[in-house]
Amino acid sequence: MTDHRVAPILDIIDRYLAQQPTAFYFPGHRGRVSDLWGEELWRSDLPELPGIEEAIEQAEGLAADLVGAERTWFLTNGATMGIHAMLLAFPGAKVLVGRNCHRATIGGMVLAGTVPVYVATELDPTTGVDLGVSAGALAMALLEHPDAEAVFLVSPNYYGVAGAVQEWVALCHDRGIPLLIDSAHGAHWGFHPDFPPSPLALGADVVVQSSHKTAASLTQTAILHLKSDLVKAQTIEGVLSLLRSTSPSLPLLASLDYSRRLLATEGKQRLAQIVSWSEKLRARLPWLVSFDDPSRLTAIPPGGTGFQLDQWLCQQSPPLIAELPTLEHLVFALGLGTVEEDSDRLLQLLQEYPCPAKKVRVAPFNFATVEQPTLTPRQAYFSAAEIVSAKEAIGRISRTVICPYPPGIPVILPGEVIKQETIEYLAQVIAAGGIVQGWQGGIAVLAE
Numbered sequence: 120m121t122d123h124r125v126a127p128i129l130d131i132i133d134r135y136l137a138q139q140p141t142a143f144y145f146p147g148h149r150g151r152v153s154d155l156w157g158e159e160l161w162r163s164d165l166p167e168l169p170g171i172e173e174a175i176e177q178a179e180g181l182a183a184d185l186v187g188a189e190r191t192w193f194l195t196n197g198a199t200m201g202i203h204a205m206l207l208a209f210p211g212a213k214v215l216v217g218r219n220c221h222r223a224t225i226g227g228m229v230l231a232g233t234v235p236v237y238v239a240t241e242l243d244p245t246t247g248v249d250l251g252v253s254a255g256a257l258a259m260a261l262l263e264h265p266d267a268e269a270v271f272l273v274s275p276n277y278y279g280v281a282g283a284v285q286e287w288v289a290l291c292h293d294r295g296i297p298l299l300i301d302s303a304h305g306a307h308w309g310f311h312p313d314f315p316p317s318p319l320a321l322g323a324d325v326v327v328q329s330s331h332k333t334a335a336s337l338t339q340t341a342i343l344h345l346k347s348d349l350v351k352a353q354t355i356e357g358v359l360s361l362l363r364s365t366s367p368s369l370p371l372l373a374s375l376d377y378s379r380r381l382l383a384t385e386g387k388q389r390l391a392q393i394v395s396w397s398e399k400l401r402a403r404l405p406w407l408v409s410f411d412d413p414s415r416l417t418a419i420p421p422g423g424t425g426f427q428l429d430q431w432l433c434q435q436s437p438p439l440i441a442e443l444p445t446l447e448h449l450v451f452a453l454g455l456g457t458v459e460e461d462s463d464r465l466l467q468l469l470q471e472y473p474c475p476a477k478k479v480r481v482a483p484f485n486f487a488t489v490e491q492p493t494l495t496p497r498q499a500y501f502s503a504a505e506i507v508s509a510k511e512a513i514g515r516i517s518r519t520v521i522c523p524y525p526p527g528i529p530v531i532l533p534g535e536v537i538k539q540e541t542i543e544y545l546a547q548v549i550a551a552g553g554i555v556q557g558w559q560g561g562i563a564v565l566a567e
């Protein structure tokens with residue numbers, strides 16, 4: 120049995136620092152220039168220590184062992200980097216992509232020259248939450264596109280919805296093509312029976328997780344897992360070498376090592392606490408729901424918008440900051456570092472919320488029907504463009520992604536004709552206090 124109490128990258132840093140070496144190397148700060156964030160962080164920011172390659176390999180091996188992957192890579196540019204790597208592994212290929220993909224997917228397709236076929240998703244009529252691509256929709260898309268070389272889908276989504284992963288796996292593997300999964304929100308899945316198994320355990324070929332979101336590593340770290348007969352480790356290694364800095368940060372890598380150790384040794388117990396707090400919150404507040412992931416709570420305020428509730432919580436002293444405000448919802452993420460006091464305060468504030476009486480009725484934006492753009496993301500992105508006002512953009516072709524952020528799901532795709540109702544929806548988001556990326560200062564459309 121593997122000993123998961125060790126953490127090879129943390130150990131190598133500790134051993135090195137214990138020698139109190141005299142430093143004539145990069146980084147220039149030498150761990151001395153600032154005590155901002157404590158001296159230890161700066162002191163741990165070290166160059167390529169002797170043996171570090173082996174320590175990283177060992178740490179990635181432990182992370183692979185923990186989830187049963189054939190190979191695991193530590194990433195220092197977020198799940199974004201893993202998504203780009205997955206798509207670059209299929210350069211120029213036709214790929215079936217869930218329409219609810221994150222904007223990082225579009226970036227990956229610009230880089231890889233992917234020819235996407237977007238697959239429509241389903242909306243939960245009761246909560247207005249996106250439920251992802253149904254098995255039926257994927258089966259139909261695979262029938263219509265027998266030349267697709269891979270399928271790229273999201274599980275779980277921002278709301279903690281798992282989707283039909285088992286069916287997706289069967290459909291893809293029947294066709295002999297790999298299933299690539301953006302599991303940015305699922306680094307903690309599979310570590311407690313009340314959470315779904317990770318898509319990797321269900322047979323997905325390549326899975327990326329933002330460990331910084333739901334495990335315990337530092338922001339900008341992520342993990343890419345491979346377990347596949349259809350995608351080769353050398354292919355992924357090759358594309359990662361294009362994307363990876365030649366000077367990856369040791370504190371970032373060490374935090375991934377730490378996060379794996381925490382999940383292995385304390386994950387189940389911490390997740391059990393989260394489950395009990397989540398159950399208590401939902402029992403007391405009927406307008407708080409969770410889907411497949413008990414750590415992801417979606418408030419559906421009986422009145423007003425999700426933005427209004429968010430703003431009110433931010434104005435409290437001390438403020439309470441949620442994860443994702445939308446017109447209809449406010450999503451809270453309980454994490455491995457959440458303590459009972461946090462959960463109690465959330466309950467207290469939500470009980471005290473002076474909820475507006477009137478429900479703001481908005482048609483939730485949905486991807487139940489998808490019009491395929493005539494240009495690929497790469498063609499659109501590298502076309503000559505001009506910046507026009509939102510009004511002038513109607514009827515023109517978008518050069519880039521336009522989306523509320525968070526969640527970063529493109530409402531308008533590159534290469535897509537911009538519709539009046541979409542602009543109206545985005546204007547509503549901005550008026551309610553949301554941020555729309557790709558809109559500030561005008562909208563980039565293809566030159567006529």
Ligand SMILES: Cc1ncc(COP(=O)(O)O)c(C=O)c1O
Pocket residue numbers: 196197198199200220221223273276277301303304329339340341526527
């Ligand atoms: C579904 C999804 N995929 C990918 C990403 C990008 O992850 P990262 O910020 O780790 O690069 C996000 C970020 O919010 C996301 O929500």
